[in-house]
Amino acid sequence: MKELEKLIERVINRIDINLREPAFDSGPYLRSIVPLKQFGRFYAFYALTPHHPLHFRFHGSSLGGSYFLGKCFVDHSVLYKSDIRGDELKCKGDVFRYGGLEIPLHDDEVIHIKDSYLIKTLVHNYSHDPENLEEFLICNTASTHYANIHGSTVEGCFLGPFSTVDLTTLHDCVLGAFAYVQVGEMSHEWVPAGEIRIEAGDRFRFNYHFDADSLKAYIHMEPGMTPQGILMDFMEERKTEFQRIFDVVHLKAPVPIPAGTSLSRYAVVKGDTHIGANVLVAQRAYLEDAWLGKGANAQENCCIVHSRLEGENVTAHGGKLVRTRLGKKVFVGFNSFLRGMEDAPLTIGGGSVVMPHTIIDIQEPLEIPPNHLIWGLIRNREDLKAHCLDLDDWARLEGRYDLGRMRFEGDGAFFVEAFRHRIEHILEANGAYFDGRSNRGHAQKDQDISFNMIQPYPKGRFKGLYPSIDIRP
Numbered sequence: 001m002k003e004l005e006k007l008i009e010r011v012i013n014r015i016d017i018n019l020r021e022p023a024f025d026s027g028p029y030l031r032s033i034v035p036l037k038q039f040g041r042f043y044a045f046y047a048l049t050p051h052h053p054l055h056f057r058f059h060g061s062s063l064g065g066s067y068f069l070g071k072c073f074v075d076h077s078v079l080y081k082s083d084i085r086g087d088e089l090k091c092k093g094d095v096f097r098y099g100g101l102e103i104p105l106h107d108d109e110v111i112h113i114k115d116s117y118l119i120k121t122l123v124h125n126y127s128h129d130p131e132n133l134e135e136f137l138i139c140n141t142a143s144t145h146y147a148n149i150h151g152s153t154v155e156g157c158f159l160g161p162f163s164t165v166d167l168t169t170l171h172d173c174v175l176g177a178f179a180y181v182q183v184g185e186m187s188h189e190w191v192p193a194g195e196i197r198i199e200a201g202d203r204f205r206f207n208y209h210f211d212a213d214s215l216k217a218y219i220h221m222e223p224g225m226t227p228q229g230i231l232m233d234f235m236e237e238r239k240t241e242f243q244r245i246f247d248v249v250h251l252k253a254p255v256p257i258p259a260g261t262s263l264s265r266y267a268v269v270k271g272d273t274h275i276g277a278n279v280l281v282a283q284r285a286y287l288e289d290a291w292l293g294k295g296a297n298a299q300e301n302c303c304i305v306h307s308r309l310e311g312e313n314v315t316a317h318g319g320k321l322v323r324t325r326l327g328k329k330v331f332v333g334f335n336s337f338l339r340g341m342e343d344a345p346l347t348i349g350g351g352s353v354v355m356p357h358t359i360i361d362i363q364e365p366l367e368i369p370p371n372h373l374i375w376g377l378i379r380n381r382e383d384l385k386a387h388c389l390d391l392d393d394w395a396r397l398e399g400r401y402d403l404g405r406m407r408f409e410g411d412g413a414f415f416v417e418a419f420r421h422r423i424e425h426i427l428e429a430n431g432a433y434f435d436g437r438s439n440r441g442h443a444q445k446d447q448d449i450s451f452n453m454i455q456p457y458p459k460g461r462f463k464g465l466y467p468s469i470d471i472r473p
Helices: 002-018 036-040 212-218 230-236 239-247 391-395 412-430
Strands: 044-048 056-058 067-069 078-080 083-085 095-098 101-104 110-112 117-119 122-124 135-137 148-150 164-166 169-171 180-182 185-187 195-200 204-209 268-270 286-288 303-305 320-322 324-326 337-339 346-348 359-361 366-368 372-374 388-390 398-403 406-411 450-454 469-471
Touching: 002 036, 002 078, 002 117, 036 078, 195 412, 204 412, 212 230, 230 337, 239 268, 320 324, 337 346, 372 391, 388 391, 391 412, 406 412
Parallel strands: 044 067, 067 083, 078 117, 083 122, 110 135, 122 148, 148 164, 164 180, 169 185, 180 195, 268 286, 286 303, 303 320, 320 337, 324 346, 337 359, 346 366
Antiparallel strands: 044 450, 056 469, 095 101, 195 204, 204 406, 372 388, 398 406
């Protein structure tokens, strides 16, 4: 495994050079976070469909159980059970609109990862950077367990566990555990653990910061250790179920699949589960005694357990629902954790928006009315008062508004409209509105899919590394 060890050290050194201004040493977090023997235990795989461009090329890299869809070239990256999803790549001749400008692409867009060490990370290519339209670049970044990189050019950064970079171009930044940023562009910044920061130029700013002691119970990471806390335990308890489906080559769908619906071959489905029409269930999603109404979705690393989604619901990457009932068209943001109990269920009314990285963990029944914005850490009805507001009231906000640990500044109506517009885009892109002929989305395009498996070297100095492959149409 000498070559794999050298590759990891190369990634660490590149990241530390990039992070010399924030003065962050990534080595203690990365050197022992994954035992080297793990890289040789899994196969990587590339998904093929008639709808997604084929261009898979990598060189001297370890892929460690990772999943690829759509154009990509990887170079010297170390990927460990990550999902690289290129189903929204732009094509040559497409026009990108930005600030009144119309910019045509001169070539097909590709994902280029380079030296990154991505650990159970979800990368989705809904790109937005007008300066790099043909290449979705991640570069020397290291990202720890269950982080999300969504629509971003990241470069030399370190992302803590369960953190999210969303529609943001980062340059040499550090994100702490469970931090979320959607701010457009950042350079040489250190975002503390548990900070939620959403900005749209001078139109609005939303900021919330979890109490450090409260967040530590859910997720934290110390040098030389794997991430710890309730969120990590929750995912670890279910990993053996995923091992079973990866060990079997041919697996029959465990529940009926209606027309217009896509259930990934690499999702776990258990118990009395119902999947309606136009539903998208992505790879590494986990469903147990779940009811998914028409047009709902469960994206990568989502868990839906003893819960009901009435329809047209978005459960974004890493969202977790336990003993929860969602009304129609409820949005649950990235890495949110919503947990009721058998005698204390959680109910969220239709049209509500659960902000990314929200934790609702209750031991008493809780019902949130329709059309509300929800954020932060909620454990009971009293907490809800400082972490929830009617969306119509929010739309009337102008200037500064403080509620508990949350601060909002700017145009409330623009903020609400931006969220609603994005939710509609996700539903349309996922095929929630497919009528049998038109409005086709991911749920329909992902139905005819096959997988190429890629195995690592089993012995010698290259053990754990995968051979260099160049596949082009």
